[in-house]
Amino acid sequence: MNNKIPMTKKGKKKLQKELNNLKNIIRPRIIASISEARAHGDLKENAEYHAAKEEQSFCERKIQEFEFKLSNSYVVDIKKMSIHKKIFFGATVKILNIKLNKIYTYQIVGDDESDFKKNLISINSPMAKGLMKKKVNEIARIKTPVGAVSYKILKIVYI
DSSP: OOOOEEEOHHHHHHHHHHHHHIIIIIHHHHHHHHHHHHTTSOSTTOHHHHHHHHHHHHHHHHHHHHHHHHHTEEEOOGGGGGGOSBOOTTOEEEEEETTTTEEEEEEEEOTTTOBGGGTEEETTSHHHHHHTTOBTTOEEEEEETTEEEEEEEEEEEOO
16 A cells, blocks of 8 residues: 655645744744743643643644655656646646536645645545546536536646
8 A cells, every 4th residue: 555645846845844843943942931831840730831741742743743744755746747638646627617607726736735725625635536537528526515516627737
């Protein structure tokens, strides 16, 4: 089973930046907070100390998560995907909701990059899964909570 995590160059760079921020800005700030709270004496009833320790635990979990994802990721060079005439990871697709006669544009990205407000959908989302391997002018039936929705593929680009 392939446990590699697909990412765009932009997505990997963003995750590396977040990891760097956690390690070099947030972690030292938390350590300083813990040290300052310890100086106040009795740790049993020291709310500042307990809050800082909880924040430290959360920060360390995020660092581990990001390091795992980065070490198990592979960057998909989207520009090299342009030889494909089908929808794969990294594709930017223009689709038509047939029933509503409304056009949408989405890019299929990794889980950590997805942001529906920016039209970036996760490769693991029902929408992306339904669009995979489709060609221009094909119909994709996507299962949604309100039932199946049909979309016509209008355009596929890799940018």
